Amino acid sequence: MYKKLAREELYGFFESLKKMGEVYAPVSIGGSSYDFKKVSSPNEADLTYTRTMIPPKKFFVKTKEKIFDFDEEKAKFREPKEEEGITVVLGIHPCDIHAVKLLDKVYMDETPDKYYVERRENTVLVGVDCHPDENCFCKSTGTSYVADGFDLFLHEISGGYFVRVGSERGYQIIEGNKNLFKDAEAKDAEEFRLNEKKRQAEFKLDLNVLGLQDMLDMSYDNPVWKETADECLGCGTCNLTCPTCRCYDVVDNVGLDLKTGERVRRWDSCMLRKHGLVAGGLNFRPTRVERLLNRFNCKGSLREGMLNCVGCGRCTVYCPADIDFVEIMKKVRGEL
Amino acid sequence: MERNNVLVPSPAKIVKIESMTDIEKLIELEFVDKDFAKNFIYEPGQFVEVSVMGVGEAPVSICAARKKEDILELCVRRVGKVTNAIHRLNVGDLLWVRGPYGNNFPMKNMEGKNLLLVGGGLGIAPLRGVLQHALVNREKYGEITVLYGVRCYTSMLFRDEFLQLFYDGDKENVKFLLSYEDSADQACYELECERNDRCLSGVVTKLFQLTEAAPDNTYAVICGPPIMYKFVVRELLQRNFDPRHIYMTLERRMKCGVGKCGHCIVGSGTSIRYVCKDGPVFTYWDAMNTKGMI
Numbered sequence: 276m277y278k279k280l281a282r283e284e285l286y287g288f289f290e291s292l293k294k295m296g297e298v299y300a301p302v303s304i305g306g307s308s309y310d311f312k313k314v315s316s317p318n319e320a321d322l323t324y325t326r327t328m329i330p331p332k333k334f335f336v337k338t339k340e341k342i343f344d345f346d347e348e349k350a351k352f353r354e355p356k357e358e359e360g361i362t363v364v365l366g367i368h369p370c371d372i373h374a375v376k377l378l379d380k381v382y383m384d385e386t387p388d389k390y391y392v393e394r395r396e397n398t399v400l401v402g403v404d405c406h407p408d409e410n411c412f413c414k415s416t417g418t419s420y421v422a423d424g425f426d427l428f429l430h431e432i433s434g435g436y437f438v439r440v441g442s443e444r445g446y447q448i449i450e451g452n453k454n455l456f457k458d459a460e461a462k463d464a465e466e467f468r469l470n471e472k473k474r475q476a477e478f479k480l481d482l483n484v485l486g487l488q489d490m491l492d493m494s495y496d497n498p499v500w501k502e503t504a505d506e507c508l509g510c511g512t513c514n515l516t517c518p519t520c521r522c523y524d525v526v527d528n529v530g531l532d533l534k535t536g537e538r539v540r541r542w543d544s545c546m547l548r549k550h551g552l553v554a555g556g557l558n559f560r561p562t563r564v565e566r567l568l569n570r571f572n573c574k575g576s577l578r579e580g581m582l583n584c585v586g587c588g589r590c591t592v593y594c595p596a597d598i599d600f601v602e603i604m605k606k607v608r609g610e611l
Numbered sequence: 612m613e614r615n616n617v618l619v620p621s622p623a624k625i626v627k628i629e630s631m632t633d634i635e636k637l638i639e640l641e642f643v644d645k646d647f648a649k650n651f652i653y654e655p656g657q658f659v660e661v662s663v664m665g666v667g668e669a670p671v672s673i674c675a676a677r678k679k680e681d682i683l684e685l686c687v688r689r690v691g692k693v694t695n696a697i698h699r700l701n702v703g704d705l706l707w708v709r710g711p712y713g714n715n716f717p718m719k720n721m722e723g724k725n726l727l728l729v730g731g732g733l734g735i736a737p738l739r740g741v742l743q744h745a746l747v748n749r750e751k752y753g754e755i756t757v758l759y760g761v762r763c764y765t766s767m768l769f770r771d772e773f774l775q776l777f778y779d780g781d782k783e784n785v786k787f788l789l790s791y792e793d794s795a796d797q798a799c800y801e802l803e804c805e806r807n808d809r810c811l812s813g814v815v816t817k818l819f820q821l822t823e824a825a826p827d828n829t830y831a832v833i834c835g836p837p838i839m840y841k842f843v844v845r846e847l848l849q850r851n852f853d854p855r856h857i858y859m860t861l862e863r864r865m866k867c868g869v870g871k872c873g874h875c876i877v878g879s880g881t882s883i884r885y886v887c888k889d890g891p892v893f894t895y896w897d898a899m900n901t902k903g904m905i
Binding site for chain 1: 615618622665690866867869879
């Protein structure tokens with residue numbers, strides 16, 4: 276279903292989202308960086324942003340979250356209460372929606388993770404289209420356009436937005452705000468089509484991902500891993516900014532009474548030394564070479580046909596050692 | 612809506628602790644929650660996540676075949692934070708268990724076949740489940756050969772049990788061979804003097820000198836320290852074992868056990884696998900197609 280939202284109705288639309296729950300939108304945090312922050316007015320948000328530093332995975336897999344409280348003496352557990360209310364993520368890009376769909380495969384389709392599922396159900400995703408910069412290669416990964424996985428998707432056209440409805444909940448938002456949304460006319464659809472065509476032609480960066488899995492297999496001994504490892508600081512920034520990286524670590528924190536405490540999980544990074552370390556001191560990925568190899572192979576692999584990289588460019592943009600993801604993959608392919 | 616939370620463990624009371632060596636204890640657990648116990652059905656090769664509250668959680672393989680529904684046997688080596696904490700506990704204390712996780716040794720597929728079990732050190736623990744299952748269902752399996760490599764006599768796990776098999780295994784068509792790495796070990800040397808067709812000094816692969824290990828109709832099952840696999844596999848391949856008939860179980864860091872936390876990932880582009888959910892039991896065929904697995 277296709278609708279149109281006039282630009283002057285954006286405020287009304289925002290107010291209606293605010294009535295549903297807390298609204299998060301991309302906000303400039305200095306330099307060329309953005310972050311999804313809670314906003315109270317559309318003026319605080321910048322919907323023409325490039326990419327946020329921290330991807331939207333933070334809404335579903337928290338940077339740090341309690342799994343449960345325990346009381347050792349009474350042998351009891353208490354799971355944290357389900358978070359109440361709806362979170363609205365306004366302005367999520369197609370690549371990031373694809374990333375959420377990938378996380379869904381991991382956290383919902385197979386031994387569902389209670390906390391993830393709850394959050395996913397309590398989150399409304401409103402997508403917005405974007406223009407690629409020099410680090411975007413989502414066209415190559417097939418994630419520059421998203422057909423589902425969102426509630427509403429806004430495409431900028433003259434005078435407002437061409438709106439795609441992606442879910443029943445999205446439709447309910449439209450229903451509840453009939454005065455804001457008009458039916459899209461043929462000329463709006465035509466403009467959307469034209470814009471999409473133009474947008475797809477804007478991509479400068481290209482990475483051939485066909486057969487990347489085999490290319491990686493065959494490059495296991497490629498000198499590129501050693502060369503890159505020499506540059507790499509092993510800081511794990513690439514993992515934290517990656518919208519599909521989902522490794523987590525678990526720790527117990529004990530209270531001062533030594534009887535009660537909490538079990539917490541937090542984002543982990545496969546680029547850190549301890550990631551492959553088992554008790555007794557054996558490390559299955561002992562040096563940065565193995566760790567880099569593992570990360571790039573993981574990103575280049577498929578999960579039920581979906582590439583584990585959505586081409587958002589974050590790891591390249593935020594790497595303090597200027598390691599270029601696409602450049603390495605091209606070396607792996609023998610193109611550089 | 613009430614949802615099942617896979618990350619919450621179930622309490623289990625320690626009913627028996629047996630010190631097997633300086634660093635390994637056999638711990639028998641009884642589930643407190645009887646409904647949980649009823650549904651806790653496991654096969655040899657699977658593992659559990661065991662918690663000591665306030666210390667953490669660690670993956671431990673189940674070292675016995677399922678006999679009584681509410682009893683779980685774990686062989687725990689004191690090696691890290693959690694296992695050290697487990698060693699400090701006494702009978703009556705609580706441990707917390709999630710699982711069972713992972714796949715298992717294909718006991719059904721192996722029916723009618725000879726079994727060749729190769730274990731090194733603590734690696735014998737998950738193989739004990741296979742052995743017990745085969746002994747209980749003795750008529751379903753052919754000849755059973757066990758190659759067990761230890762450092763010395765005092766580091767031998769399940770000593771009484773295995774020594775009985777060592778001496779009297781023939782009655783059940785079980786050939787139990789023992790190798791010991793510390794050539795100065797007196798007790799093992801005496802065993803060797805007594806039965807030099809069953810015991811020798813050296814690494815576990817040396818035991819292939821004492822047995823024919825014919826590939827026909829035989830499944831090999833391996834578990835031991837990571838370094839051991841490629842040497843055992845080499846022996847087996849030299850004897851023309853089918854890579855698909857060589858089973859092994861792997862160790863990795865596992866925080867979740869359900870294919871999410873990512874620590875146990877192995878492989879490359881075409882073959883990324885989670886050891887916790889796609890394994891821990893793999894065939895050598897899998898290893899041939901998964902870089903970095905062994």
